[in-house]
Amino acid sequence: MLFHKQAEFASGSILTQEMLELLETYPKQFLQLYFESYCEGVLCGLDYKIREGDLWLTPGILWWQKKIWTSSTAVNISAFLRKCHLEEGALGIVQWRPEQEIKQKGVTVHRLSLDIQYNLTKESPLEVGRFLWRDHRPIKVPNNWDELIESTERGYYFNICHAFQAFPGHATFVRLIFKYMKEVLRQKEGHTPLESAILVQLQNQGGVSLDTLYTYIGRNTAIDSCDNKLPLEELLQAVNEQLHRKHKISDQVVTSSEDIDETMQDGDDMQMEPQGYMLD
Known part of the structure; x- marks a missing residue:
């Protein structure tokens, strides 16, 4: 069953325990449910x-x-x-x-x-x-x-x-790191399809998952597998190598960062x- 509760504060009315509990539990339950799927x-x-x-x-x-x-x-x-x-x-x-x-x-x-x-x-x-x-x-x-x-x-x-x-x-890097990554991608000439997709997500959501970064550097590594995970410093260094890699013309797509800016809203850091x- 779904329901909606709303406390009614009227002149001369008595403030009940249920009204006070509702003021606390509603926003608390909303936030806990909204971020339930988020990592810490x-x-x-x-x-x-x-x-x-x-x-x-x-x-x-x-x-x-x-x-x-x-x-x-x-x-x-x-x-x-x-x-x-x-x-x-x-x-x-x-x-x-x-x-x-x-x-x-x-x-x-x-x-x-x-x-x-x-x-x-x-x-x-x-x-x-x-x-x-x-x-x-x-x-x-x-x-x-x-x-x-x-x-x-x-x-x-x-x-x-x-x-x-x-x-x-899963957990991922803080937004400041993705802000800098977005700047490099915007300045890069000729994006692969994956780079264009990453840039769109960086502009709209301010970040991508570590799983996406592993895909970007060419490793099919499951995030849940601790044996296959890189130290975070090495992961960033591998991303850096990929960002500065010169792609063949056949690997590139015609979309540029300006094209993406025209079609997608820029979601800068909150x-x-x-x-x-x-x-x-």
């Missing part, structure tokens, strides 16, 4: 920005443990790392750490705060990025595709390729503006 990761926002030399994480929303975690407060990652008094040359992972729940005015609040882990082989939807600490060198985030690829090989940049974007099905927390 960033839903929107939580973008990387450089402000006055510091690396910031903008406000946004995280999907984790079938719950929405949100905030309207930007987080200064550089300031957090400075307070940790790290040793020179330290390698680490910045990620969200669950804190003990607290109650505020009858509301149970579950918080996520920034933390540092040193197990570089562990993947987590709570990861923000990886770093190599230098006392006199500011943390930088890649500004384009070339710098992104450089960040997979050198510790000069904040490595964001292990941060997850919430996406239907810019909703977390310290993460979740109201239960």
Whole structure:
């Protein structure tokens, strides 16, 4: 059976427990059902920005443990790392750490705060990025595709390729990576049919699945098969080689990025503006 409930607030009416429960359960159930098929990761926002030399994480929303975690407060990652008094040359992972729940005015609040882990082989939807600490060198985030690829090989940049974007099905890279990939594809002369399809999806949805990227680099690798998966840095490097590969004329299609722009809406990155927390 399908049904629709709506609380009726009339002058002089008594506010019942059922009315209060409806205010909580309806939006909560809607969001949980809407994102049921999504993997865990960033839903929107939580973008990387450089402000006055510091690396910031903008406000946004995280999907984790079938719950929405949100905030309207930007987080200064550089300031957090400075307070940790790290040793020179330290390698680490910045990620969200669950804190003990607290109650505020009858509301149970579950918080996520920034933390540092040193197990570089562990993947987590709570990861923000990886770093190599230098006392006199500011943390930088890649500004384009070339710098992104450089960040997979050198510790000069904040490595964001292990941060997850919430996406239907399996986990995938964050939108900033796909933004840079879209720029390279737009500038490329002559697309294969697959490249044209990827560009359309990047423009409309802001990302593609890792399964699609494996297909692009010519590997028929099932995402569920851990034995066949590449390290994420190697996957990006393989994508980079394919992006710069010169195709034969017979492999190309006549559509250009300008043709695609005329027929499809450009779906640039959502810019909703977390310290993460979740109201239960």
